[in-house]
Amino acid sequence: EAGVAQSPRYKIIEKRQSVAFWCNPISGHATLYWYQQILGQGPKLLIQFQNNGVVDDSQLPKDRFSAERLKGVDSTLKIQPAKLEDSAVYLCASSSFVGSGNTIYFGEGSWLTVV
Amino acid sequence: GESVGLHLPTLSVQEGDNSIINCAYSNSASDYFIWYKQESGKGPQFIIDIRSNMDKRQGQRVTVLLNKTVKHLSLQIAATQPGDSAVYFCAENMWNTDKLIFGTGTRLQVFP
Numbered sequence: 214e215a216g217v218a219q220s221p222r223y224k225i226i227e228k229r230q231s232v233a234f235w236c237n238p239i240s241g242h243a244t245l246y247w248y249q250q251i252l253g254q255g256p257k258l259l260i261q262f263q264n265n266g267v268v269d270d271s272q273l274p275k276d277r278f279s280a281e282r283l284k285g286v287d288s289t290l291k292i293q294p295a296k297l298e299d300s301a302v303y304l305c306a307s308s309s310f311v312g313s314g315n316t317i318y319f320g321e322g323s324w325l326t327v328v
Numbered sequence: 329g330e331s332v333g334l335h336l337p338t339l340s341v342q343e344g345d346n347s348i349i350n351c352a353y354s355n356s357a358s359d360y361f362i363w364y365k366q367e368s369g370k371g372p373q374f375i376i377d378i379r380s381n382m383d384k385r386q387g388q389r390v391t392v393l394l395n396k397t398v399k400h401l402s403l404q405i406a407a408t409q410p411g412d413s414a415v416y417f418c419a420e421n422m423w424n425t426d427k428l429i430f431g432t433g434t435r436l437q438v439f440p
Contacts (some may be wrong), residue, residue: 217371253336253429255417256372304371304414315421316362316426319371 215240216321219305225326231293238286238307240284243305244268247290248304256304256319262288286287296325336415344353344384347405347433351418356399363392363403367414374418375403401414403434413438 218237224238226232237281238245240301248256249294259278261268273280277296292299308315341347341384353361364372377402378385378392385392391404401418415433420427 253341253433255433257420257430258427261427302371306371315360316377318374319364321369321371 217307217318219303219306219320219323221323222321223318223324223326225328226295228327231291231292231296232325233289233291234305234306234325236286236288236290236302236320237306239309241317242307242309242318243285244308244310244315245282245288246306247288248306248319250302250322252263252301259290259303283296294323295325297327300325300327331417336433336435338437339407340439343408343410343438343440344370345408347403347408347412347436349403349405349416349436351401351403351421351431351434353399353418354429354433355420355422356396357423358429359423361392361394361401362419362421362423363390363401363410364417364419364430365412365414366433373418406437409434410438410440412436 220235222285225281229311245262247259259273260280262282265282270300280290302324304319304322306317306319352368362377366372366377376387376390376392378394387405393402415435417433418431419428
């Protein structure tokens, strides 16, 4: 079974530029998550989708971050304009159902450096 | 979990020894817990999970212990190998949600 796919793996941009990350979850997984992981810390949830609807985006800095999952499968996370503190790994994850006891599987991450 | 920036707690063990990684979780309403392993340059990888109605669960070379009284979780790795070197995170899942809250990671270093 293929895992969670993410691209690009690495991106370096200047502050105030924009960047977009793409994610393809595990086949059949209805729930998709975007996490931000700053070096040395645990992942922090940015946004959660159930099919193509947003379940939780309370931690998403909406003035600069946006995410969509238009057809309930792939998802895109965009940052515009980027700030230096956005340098982090952006992890996409997916799970098969909603609720406690639900194992969440992560992709390899997209590493962003803002200079 | 609180941030420790670049200064992750580190556990150094000799190859072949047993490792114990500890985690304190924050919410008494959490009823599902997962340990993840994260190798350098990779995403977190599921290791083992446990529900709150259990005290212990064993996998291949790994055991998770849950003490709900003191909100403490531990991961035991038997016969630690160089390939076990990574950062380990515990994550808690609150009852009736699927939101994972990650704890502070612990870096495991295995030396020959």
